Amino acid sequence: MPYDDQNIFAKILRGEIPCKKIYEDDFVLSFHDINPQKKVHALVIPKGKYINLDDFNKNASKDEIVGLINGISIVAEKLGISSENGNGYRTLANINEDGGQEVPHLHFHLFGGEKVGKMVS
Numbered sequence: 001m002p003y004d005d006q007n008i009f010a011k012i013l014r015g016e017i018p019c020k021k022i023y024e025d026d027f028v029l030s031f032h033d034i035n036p037q038k039k040v041h042a043l044v045i046p047k048g049k050y051i052n053l054d055d056f057n058k059n060a061s062k063d064e065i066v067g068l069i070n071g072i073s074i075v076a077e078k079l080g081i082s083s084e085n086g087n088g089y090r091t092l093a094n095i096n097e098d099g100g101q102e103v104p105h106l107h108f109h110l111f112g113g114e115k116v117g118k119m120v121s
């Protein structure tokens, strides 16, 4: 399946639709989820066109991979939920149909600000 340039996160990256931005650098954009599932619910997405984690790991450069992983920790720190300056958080990436992925641009969810609860429901 080719990358869909019309997916909602591609539009956010192009600035065609707004987002509540948390952080941006050369590799990632982070913004608040429009439908938060916990007190803190952020998304971290790579700037490159990757459908999911498998696509990313196969095709992204080492710099992009490091940049995305670093971006997650930077955002957690900015939100005050990191292991350094908060009580921790959960990050997860849904992958394709069985994983429950709705937007076909790789994204990591960050949940925190309260106890996140059961790992899988």
Ligand code: 5GP
Pocket (backbone or CB within 6 Å): 008, 019, 020, 031, 032, 033, 034, 035, 036, 093, 094, 100, 101, 102, 103, 104
């Ligand atoms: P997925 O199910 O693909 O892992 O998660 C997609 C996430 O994107 C959902 O949590 C959903 O609320 C969020 N989302 C969908 N559309 C938008 C949007 O236009 N803006 C923002 N900020 N989040 C969105």
